Amino acid sequence: MTRTATASARRTTELNLEDGARRGKWKGEVFRALLILCLVIAFVTLLAVIVQAAVKGWSRLDWNLITQMPSTLDRETSGMKSAIFGTIYLMGGLVLTVVPIGVSAAIFMEEFADQSKWWVRFIDLNIQNLAAVPSIVFGILGLALIVRGPLSLGTVAYAGSLTLAMLVLPTIILASREAIRSVPVTLRNGSLGLGATKWQTIWHHVLPSAVPGMVTGTILALSRAIGETAPLLLVGATVFVTYTPDGFFDGAYTALPVQIYQWASRPQEEFRILASAGVIVLLAVLLAMNSVAIWIRNKFTRDL
Amino acid sequence: METRALNVFYGGFHAVHDVDLVFGRNEITALIGPSGCGKSTVLRCLNRMNDLVPSARVEGTVLYHDIDVYGPKVDPIEVRRHIGMVFQKANPFPKSIYDNVAYGPRVIGMKVESMDDHVEQCLRSAALWDEVKDKLKESGYSLSGGQQQRLCIARAIATQPDVILMDEPCSALDPIATGAVEDLMITLREDYTIIIVTHNMQQAARVSDRTAFFTARPDETTGNRTGLLVEFDKTSNIFGTPSDKRTEDYISGRFG
């Protein structure tokens, strides 16, 4: 046996375990500082976006902003009531459409699909791919096939909802699949071992356990949808509406980000202030949605 | 029930080779052997839980009351209603103790006169009634490990199977809880056919009537280890006078 490490004896004499004995310790500290800086860049920007909009829009952060319709004549009291309602309709239609489809698709892919089949892998690939298609392409799709073409819904709120639904569908499917996958296999086996059918197992055990994950994923997807502007511009969210939508399938509508964009590209200072105030409203809605998502996530991860 | 020339493959991997076993009615049969020799695989074939592993493929015959469990018209769900299962890690549902037991009868649409009575009976059979009778509405998770495992047994017998499969039911339990579950098995033997997988030779010796010893033989070319049945006999014979050298080596702790 070659005596490689005659370790003990030699090393004892120079044994030094003290902090600082190690050379190059500062490198680690610098590295950690750099990493923190990376996060700080992101957070400072978020803060700057909020502060800048808040400072600029401060004078118009009043009740009129929420309770009044937009106005070209009375800019000082102009509000975004129609946009707020438009967004509520958009989101309502979106949730009612995309959640059932998305969750069902996720259940199919996780529980029933046989990954060895080429068409299952094709669907899988397709979903992943759809997740990164630029939103404006969905605008083109929505205009050609939903507003016009086969569905011919016209420029109504539900056409916007459906366009956004296709946009966030992959995100919801992926999040729901993640949630379903995280349900322990022991729970499934327990139920199946008793002679429950697959669907009974899913309905009684998998879905209830996966709901928190699905809800969080859905809320995060919706908070992305709520700020989407480009596809809505294409599928006909109108910019000046002084009434709230009649329904999902009737009448013109506008939406918060569209209204903001429109105001931001007007020359008059009052409109620009309105745009900034609108950004704050939108961010507030966004933060509220994210908080709910986080709350749900924390509540349920603690319980499990 | 019995298996004939049972072979199991996971994809291209030959996991279990030619297993012939006959399980006695109202007896406890123990499957022992080193890790990876296919004990769990064989067990899961008996009630077609292996159907749930997409890559798994089963050849040979598994007879239950002379019906081939893998026969063309057989419904795996029906099979599992006759052959219950208890798992290594206690896996109560995140529901109340009561609902855990009542779940099985409900999903299979079993007719019972009074569900309350039925639940009580099952919990009594699982020697758990006295410990939980005042907290039936509490979550199954609130029980200790050993109690959870007995709850799972209560749940398994609630659908009135006649065979119960148990895959290392005590390996996560402390000695006292293990003792309780072992006592329970011996009582249940009167009414059920029980097949258990265990790592613990002492346990096999303590509770089982018959023991099957498996081992795994590496393939010379691929190095894959295929499980096979070495010896199947009365427990007293296996532990007292094993007829195979490999059994003897294993029993005496020379390897594993």
Place this chain on the structure above:
Amino acid sequence: METRALNVFYGGFHAVHDVDLVFGRNEITALIGPSGCGKSTVLRCLNRMNDLVPSARVEGTVLYHDIDVYGPKVDPIEVRRHIGMVFQKANPFPKSIYDNVAYGPRVIGMKVESMDDHVEQCLRSAALWDEVKDKLKESGYSLSGGQQQRLCIARAIATQPDVILMDEPCSALDPIATGAVEDLMITLREDYTIIIVTHNMQQAARVSDRTAFFTARPDETTGNRTGLLVEFDKTSNIFGTPSDKRTEDYISGRFG
């Protein structure tokens, strides 16, 4: 090295209670006991790997060449450079075999005349050289389980520690690979102090000079099981004439 009144807590849970051990130079010490009794916990305290578990808190003293490893000025990274570790599951880096061995010397900035020679020597010491000398550039993952584990041992000795900790190094290996690793341990004993955790009493009996037997005692009120040292002695004494009833029960397989 030795431990004095070692207590370990995970959050509020008292995992290990008052352990006093003295590990002999150039000896193999085995830690045995039922699952969850704190063997791995004690082992991880010796080179401060437990620092990586945020909730872990260590009380008492761990002396290494009369320096308290938990002393205020001690750098845990320095400690680990003197006390190497091999894990239950072979965990080679997803790098070439060569780089796996060379990694340690590189990160600690060890001066070696020729890295190639050093790698060769370490692989020879780990009884692996002949099997891998023609494929040093291939991934460590291309080896079999037993080879991977020996690669991990080669990697551990490449930084020239003088103590090697091994946590169930053979539990994922087949009997033949286990034999190879056990032989290796016995050879390495000439140069290193080795401390191993094992579930396998036969293994402890085969390779170790001294054995420490742990068990876990449930707390009466909370039911939490705290690990404690029952008996520590020459291996032949532990297996031949245990002085504690619990040791005897365990050794003879009456529980566990």
Place this chain on the structure above:
Amino acid sequence: ACGSDDDGDNGTEDQPAAAEDDGQAAGGESEEGGSEGGELSGDIAVDGSSTVTPLTEAAAELFMNENPDVRIAVGTSGTGGGFDKFCNGETDVSMASREVKQEEIDLCAANGVEFEELGVANDGLAIVVNPANDWTTCITVEEINAAWKDGSTATTWADINSDYPDEALELYGPGTDSGTFDYFTEAINGEEGNITQNYNDIGEDDNAAVIGVSGSTGAMAFIPLSYVTAAGDQVKAIEVENEAGECVAPSEETVQAGDYNPLGRQLFIYPSAEALKKPEVLAFVEFHVENSGPAAEAAGFIGLTEEQAQEALDKVASLTGGR
């Protein structure tokens, strides 16, 4: 601001269908202004030019103050996008900052959409420079053309007129996709879309030109006159030498009178014949023309002259067969 502060009672019982066959001409109503407000109801969809949008918004708001049961939605798809929808029958009225093009006429014809072009306001394109620019007061079309024409090599002011200083020239203009752009290129460079590669395209956001010009001494931009007013003293509009050789500053009077040429223009709306059968659309279109003054003022444009307004109303009358 929702138009709920209307005086009249809300006579919602008067449905548009009823009003349509009614002998009482809807046009007659609107001529009397708001006195009979509240009898009309229905939805009107307007879409089109971003330039005209503020004007129509203002007109719509004024109209809805008097007719609270009429609901007008104004979209901004640009002149071309507006015609796209309009000729598809999706909107009642299209706004345009230029005249309709042949392709659009064809598309409308193919879909059986008939329409009429109505001027609703005047607008001037102002040439604006930085307030610090003290060397130009009056600029000629040739000079503008030298700076902006396709293939222009001018990089300093001296390149367009040797009297000007050697100040770097920085050009800002609306996007190639806007009606303003088409109008400017046609008027100055003689052909639509003919423009130098070297200018800062600010897209639909005319305000960006204001930001650009106010930030650079040698900058020049063309923007709608309305934006000049809105921009205050951030930029300075300079006089342009017209066809008659006079230096004319852009203003309401000069644009209306036609003195500010060639950069004065009209803004249009295009109601469809089909939509004009609905009394509320007819009423709104007439209202838009008649109230050109107040609407233009609110939106920063210049109202129609009497003759322009009359001409527009005559066109409406011809289209509706004098109803």
Place this chain on the structure above:
Amino acid sequence: MSTATHTQSPPDGGRQEPVSLTASSPRYGEKAVVGWLFLCAAFSVLVTAGIVVSLLTPTIEFFNRVAPGNFFSAEAWAPFNSSNPGYGVLRLVVGTLNVTLWALLIAIPAGLGAAIYLSEYASRRARKVLKPILEVLEGVPTVAYGVFALTFVTPLLREFWPTFLPGKLGEPPGVFSAASAGIVMGVMIIPTVASISQDAMSAVPSGLRQAAYGLGSTRMQVATKVVVPAALSGIVAGFILGISRAIGETMIVLLAAGAAANLSLWPNDSVLTMTTFIARTSTGDIGHGTTTYYTIFAVGALLFAMTFIMNMISIALVRRFRETYE
């Protein structure tokens, strides 16, 4: 045949009453449910088909009018110029790449750094706070980012541009610049890069970390020499997804990058991106049925094709990564 030796056969008593293992009911309901679930999954394919259809017909019409050579290799971009039109999409592609480049210059290091911090340094509690903030960042409406770029970042850049730099790089940018849009877009995609990279790093088996720590590695060495290399393909997948988000982003470039189709990779130039062109032109003044109108779809199809290829690469990388640590 097995090697088992059966010495004594057990009593195999059969149950007397007949046993049936055939399904007790046909379970139609269950089959219907599965059918519905399948339809929902297949719906996503329908969406993709819809995209292809809605882009393809007008794109074909475009290529009927404009030779592919004039689209892919022509130098001039002037689709609005009626007398001398040019359809050289290269300018838009380069403009898009320009902005993307500056975005990645910010997002890749910052996203990777944030991911390393979250995965290797942050305590559980810190992670629980930091991750949601990153998620908020991901959800900030892009129109808000666009307004922010135009009214905050651009003036800042114009004011503090490093004019000491030589040549073209030293000229302060105008009101529209690739730099302003790129920087803000970079910040926008930090969360995308960070969260995918972090997922990849958390999937690295903890055994590897333990091994590295056990050899006396510092935290930095564990992160950079073991975890990052082990997670590399997953991390690269995150980068690529970041790239395709940057290429497809509309509002920020629409508001801040300008619309001059400069063939330039300089940060201080204004550029026209593919998305800007689509958003602007389709809400602009062009007439329906003109060649310019069809250009929108040709550019849209190209955009879709580019992001599609990116996604495929990213998906393949993630898959390879997953296989390694199955």
